Amino acid sequence: MSVTFDDITQAHGRIAPFIHRTPVYSSRIINDIVGGQLFFKCENFQKGGAFKARGAFNAVHSLDEAMVKKGVVTHSSGNHAAAVALAANSRNTIAHVVMPSNASAVKKAAVMGYGATVIECAPILADREATAEEIIRETGATFLHPYDDERVIAGQGTAALEMIEDLSKTGHSLDIVMCPVGGGGLLAGTALTARSLLPEAQVIAAEPLGADDAKRSFDAGVLIEQTAPNTIADGLLTSVGKTNFPIIMQNVDEILTVSEQSIVHAMRLIWQHMKLVVEPSAAVPLAALLSREVGLGDKKVGIILSGGNVDLDRLPW
């Protein structure tokens, strides 16, 4: 049992009333720099500021009435937590979000602002998991993993679905589909969608050199865990999930790695020329295109801009 394109189209029907159909934008200046035709799917405008709303809404809206009443749980300090909070809110249930005690006040406030309950724990994975399990035992709430979950993968695949549909309405068919890879929820969903709708297109992922477990796993053909990740792209720190990996092995053509410097450069280009606030993780695919020495010719590249949640007081330039 795994995820199919049917699951993705069903997910889209399920979540469409709750999420934004985000726009697809281009920049002549960035096209000239890269030497191709780039189309950016603006998930920085998505609810909660990232594509994560898609997977979270699909998971929460897949629960039956009895289950949803008991609430949902996750341990995350990032975009997934905000997404789960929003999704729970839309079904009038509670989201318990386990966050490490050293998470920033801003992140806690954001998650609480979306209506979730924040439970603090010691800043180690074992304690996060133990705290979440305790909540599950006490409440019967459903655990929602940020990426290693079929419903989440199906939800994330709807971003590429909308991008490909909207571009085809304006006569554009993509040669390459790109997204960043962290846990592999977005990549697995994007790859399944691209394979079904654009069987001739290449699916290319990008990740930071400082968190290159996906690239190493992909080359080795076995899952290699990410230890001690070190990158500004804070959405891409985790290891690829067990559910995600076989989908990626089967449907992705290439995984490229990029330097920290090129991520910052790409992020700044998007801010400067597209007037879009995007987080470092979102800039990783453009960084890969900028770093490659070959030109794209007139190839059409669709890129998922994964999110726009960034600390405006700590910009990397």
Next chain:
Amino acid sequence: MSVTFDDITQAHGRIAPFIHRTPVYSSRIINDIVGGQLFFKCENFQKGGAFKARGAFNAVHSLDEAMVKKGVVTHSSGNHAAAVALAANSRNTIAHVVMPSNASAVKKAAVMGYGATVIECAPILADREATAEEIIRETGATFLHPYDDERVIAGQGTAALEMIEDLSKTGHSLDIVMCPVGGGGLLAGTALTARSLLPEAQVIAAEPLGADDAKRSFDAGVLIEQTAPNTIADGLLTSVGKTNFPIIMQNVDEILTVSEQSIVHAMRLIWQHMKLVVEPSAAVPLAALLSREVGLGDKKVGIILSGGNVDLDRLPW
């Protein structure tokens, strides 16, 4: 002879093939903070990064073949210069942009990147004007004023036209239309459009306390020149134009002034919650809404986000 709403609809027909029909976005979080329903017309996504393209394209595309061959001239170091360069380019003619010798290398490069010729002069208005006049004598090129020009006013009025049209398609009718005021090109055009399409709506302008000539002129009923402006909103430093002032007196309901602190606060809210890169001038109307002590109730407010050209190395927070 002045500008009418007919001139604005004609301008729109003239420039529509060349400019972006920019989107109108909302933010639930900002609505909750302000206590109203706000709609932002995203001219930060316009060609050249600001609404100025509208006026410049209308002016340049109003020239006959003989005139356009001789080129156009302007003296500006800001968004108008880039807009004139783009507009001249679209008619395969030359734009001469007179810039003070102390203008930043970034601004010069941007204008040259759009295909214009930059002529340096001493950083005083008299020298800028003398240099421009010399070019006109030598080349017969047409001078394009950044705001004190009927064709420019008509062009700028097309932003509100699109905003009101697009909102009416989704069933929204505005109670208030807002924009910032500097020279008054955007305000005069916006006010004429709003008066024609939404005769019941209020037209409210906003400007920095540190450059409040429009407010003082409006209250006095006579044009008062701005001397020694001091504000972060670098698009709003100039005095209101002679052509613009009577249109503003006749069609604007109120001009509000805002502090520097409130401009920075409003700008940051737009970046943080809407993921839009906007320049300080664009944030001035939201700053005015944030500063007023009365709530808006459920009033619908349309705001022109004037532009997104900001130095990412010098953010005000």
